[in-house]
Amino acid sequence: IEESHAQEYDYIIVGGGTAGLALATRLSQGLKKASILVIEAGPAALHEDGINIPGLKGSTLGGKYDWNFTTVPQTHLNNRTIFTPRGRVLGGTSALNLLTWDRAAAAEFDAWEAVGNPGWNWRTMSAAMEKAETYVGGPAGSGSSGPIHAVINRVIPLHQGSFIPAVSRNFPIPPNPDSLQGNPIGVMYQPENINPASYNRSYSATAYLPLAGPNLAVLTNSPVTKINFAPSNNPNQNGKGNNKPLLRATSVTLTNNTTLHATHEIILACGALSTPHLLELSGIGHPPLLRAAGISPVLINLPGVGENYQDHLRVQVSYQLRDGLGFVTGDMLATNATFAAEEWAKRLRGEAGFYDDTGAGYVFADWGRVVGAARGEGLVRLAEGLKGGGDVGSRKKVEMLRDRTVPQVEVIFSDGYTGVKGYPPVGSGLYGKGFFSLVAGLMHPLSRGSVHVDPRDPLGKPVVDPRFVDNEYDMEGLVEILKFCRRIARAEPLRSVWVAEYEPGEELVQTDEDWREYVRNTTLTVFHPMGTAAMLPRKDGGVVDSRLMVYGTANLRVVDASIIPVQISAHPQTAVYGIAEKAAEIIIAAHR
Numbered sequence: 001i002e003e004s005h006a007q008e009y010d011y012i013i014v015g016g017g018t019a020g021l022a023l024a025t026r027l028s029q030g031l032k033k034a035s036i037l038v039i040e041a042g043p044a045a046l047h048e049d050g051i052n053i054p055g056l057k058g059s060t061l062g063g064k065y066d067w068n069f070t071t072v073p074q075t076h077l078n079n080r081t082i083f084t085p086r087g088r089v090l091g092g093t094s095a096l097n098l099l100t101w102d103r104a105a106a107a108e109f110d111a112w113e114a115v116g117n118p119g120w121n122w123r124t125m126s127a128a129m130e131k132a133e134t135y136v137g138g139p140a141g142s143g144s145s146g147p148i149h150a151v152i153n154r155v156i157p158l159h160q161g162s163f164i165p166a167v168s169r170n171f172p173i174p175p176n177p178d179s180l181q182g183n184p185i186g187v188m189y190q191p192e193n194i195n196p197a198s199y200n201r202s203y204s205a206t207a208y209l210p211l212a213g214p215n216l217a218v219l220t221n222s223p224v225t226k227i228n229f230a231p232s233n234n235p236n237q238n239g240k241g242n243n244k245p246l247l248r249a250t251s252v253t254l255t256n257n258t259t260l261h262a263t264h265e266i267i268l269a270c271g272a273l274s275t276p277h278l279l280e281l282s283g284i285g286h287p288p289l290l291r292a293a294g295i296s297p298v299l300i301n302l303p304g305v306g307e308n309y310q311d312h313l314r315v316q317v318s319y320q321l322r323d324g325l326g327f328v329t330g331d332m333l334a335t336n337a338t339f340a341a342e343e344w345a346k347r348l349r350g351e352a353g354f355y356d357d358t359g360a361g362y363v364f365a366d367w368g369r370v371v372g373a374a375r376g377e378g379l380v381r382l383a384e385g386l387k388g389g390g391d392v393g394s395r396k397k398v399e400m401l402r403d404r405t406v407p408q409v410e411v412i413f414s415d416g417y418t419g420v421k422g423y424p425p426v427g428s429g430l431y432g433k434g435f436f437s438l439v440a441g442l443m444h445p446l447s448r449g450s451v452h453v454d455p456r457d458p459l460g461k462p463v464v465d466p467r468f469v470d471n472e473y474d475m476e477g478l479v480e481i482l483k484f485c486r487r488i489a490r491a492e493p494l495r496s497v498w499v500a501e502y503e504p505g506e507e508l509v510q511t512d513e514d515w516r517e518y519v520r521n522t523t524l525t526v527f528h529p530m531g532t533a534a535m536l537p538r539k540d541g542g543v544v545d546s547r548l549m550v551y552g553t554a555n556l557r558v559v560d561a562s563i564i565p566v567q568i569s570a571h572p573q574t575a576v577y578g579i580a581e582k583a584a585e586i587i588i589a590a591h592r
């Protein structure tokens with residue numbers, strides 16, 4: 001990384017996160033004569049154990065590498081506020097995430113094309129995602145030469161061995177070891193973005209950036225507060241049907257008032273919460289919101305900025321492991337100093353141990369496989385009644401509820417305790433005991449939220465309102481998912497590994513109404529916000545066109561999770577890297 005002090009570059013990328021660093025690296029390789037600058041708000045932390053060591057995943061959340069965003073009180077979740085972490089460090093959220101490396105169903109990417117984005121489909125996106133990946137030991141057809149390394153974890157806790165058979169023997173959900181090829185339905189281990197050579201996290205800052213050429217400069221610790229524009233005379237297809245001249249992005253302003261100029265393009269890669277915020281601060285968005293925040297002039301009237309917020313909803317149950325069967329869990333790194341020291345010594349010797357543990361088995365299933373055909377049909381009809389005639393993205397989602405190749409439910413076997421009420425406190429009888437959790441997600445909730453500039457403090461944190469569970473489909477879906485988790489836990493051979501349901505507790509939650517209250521009290525996010533600067537036709541609330549160009553501008557693009565037009569069922573990082581790879585192709589082609 002070279003700290004840069006030049007004032008002018010051909011391309012400026014704002015946000016050195018997951019997509020930003022992947023894009024910057026590819027532009028530097030493909031446009032060798034161009035000068036490229038990445039500006040990142042946070043520091044570089046390439047040697048931080050909490051980032052690099054897989055078994056310490058999660059330890060950096062809420063800390064100095066996190067933006068620490070929080071939602072406003074969620075009306076339908078008993079007014080709870082929901083913690084919404086995002087990476088504020090070189091590598092962005094790829095430095096903090098929980099390492100799942102999976103892919104959505106082919107139909108979900110084809111839906112992007114169907115809502116008005118020619119060339120964005122499974123064929124092109126799977127090729128782009130494979131460009132990002134080297135899946136070591138993966139099935140034929142996996143990416144084999146990309147920067148990010150992924151591997152099935154070499155440490156699978158003993159008790160976890162009962163998860164896949166419990167699902168595949170008791171439910172119509174088959175083992176699917178080849179789930180990255182467009183059909184994720186099944187039960188499986190997933191690869192994780194770990195480099196097997198070092199057993200460190202493989203992420204954009206350590207995997208992509210070292211491949212960049214000398215034409216790439218990186219500026220860290222430098223939040224951008226504004227994009228500046230000049231009128232453009234360039235007749236651009238972007239302007240068809242819109243008589244206003246296109247604006248040309250010329251420079252960015254940092255918090256210390258430095259201005260850095262771009263001769264060709266400025267690209268926003270600040271992620272699904274900060275990209276819309278920066279657009280609004282720059283005068284692009286819904287005029288009444290901008291005026292309320294004192295932002296003037298309003299340069300481009302784009303009501304879709306910050307709207308269309310979609311996320312996966314998360315619920316969970318936890319079980320206490322049976323004593324005397326030799327089970328070891330990642331929890332013990334925190335509760336048993338001797339064990340932690342032994343495992344640390346293994347890590348230092350390069351041997352497998354619990355500092356590698358990411359303990360994750362997965363189920364991806366459609367409603368029919370989870371609740372049976374009749375109840376599944378009931379849920380689909382409920383969704384159709386609510387949103388079947390809604391906006392283009394919601395219509396697509398509802399349509400996909402009938403597609404048996406598209407997951408609507410995910411269940412993660414999570415080693416250790418990862419619930420809401422907390423690990424048993426020191427001194428309690430359960431302290432030191434082992435647990436496992438079933439963390440489950442609703443993949444296509446109908447709730448849509450927003451993220452907008454705070455009128456009381458425009459440069460402070462944006463106002464995040466995902467409007468979680470604001471409709472009956474999301475509520476009934478989550479209740480069914482929780483009941484499904486309990487059925488999985490009670491299925492052999494998994495039933496034999498635990499002695500008690502620790503959370504919520506079998507005696508405490510029994511009826512549907514009990515589960516509904518549990519949903520209101522414990523629903524969280526899976527941390528996958530997307531869609532807040534959606535790639536959609538402008539008339540449908542789009543912010544960028546299918547070249548990722550912001551409507552009304554000649555040279556401002558968005559390349560990150562914000563552009564996802566229809567929510568996907570997978571953990572998003574593979575798609576985000578794919579978006580960056582595809583964006584690089586588009587930008588390089590436009591340059592020539």
Ligand SMILES: Cc1cc2nc3c(=O)[nH]c(=O)nc-3n(C[C@H](O)[C@H](O)[C@H](O)COP(=O)(O)OP(=O)(O)OC[C@H]3O[C@@H](n4cnc5c(N)ncnc54)[C@H](O)[C@@H]3O)c2cc1C
Pocket residue numbers: 014015016017018019020039040041042061084085086087088089090091092093094096097098099100101102222223224225269270271272274275278526527528529559560561562570571572573574576
């Ligand atoms: C706790 C957690 C766990 C997750 N687990 C997984 C998982 O296991 N698997 C998976 O696939 N996905 C996971 N995700 C989601 C996934 O990591 C994100 O969807 C993805 O990394 C988003 O990439 P991005 O490029 O859109 O944004 P980011 O990677 O967040 O990049 C945005 C960058 O822009 C910078 N930035 C923001 N504003 C400014 C500004 N004004 N000036 C300069 N820089 C700025 C930020 O600091 C950041 O570095 C998880 C997310 C979280 C939070």
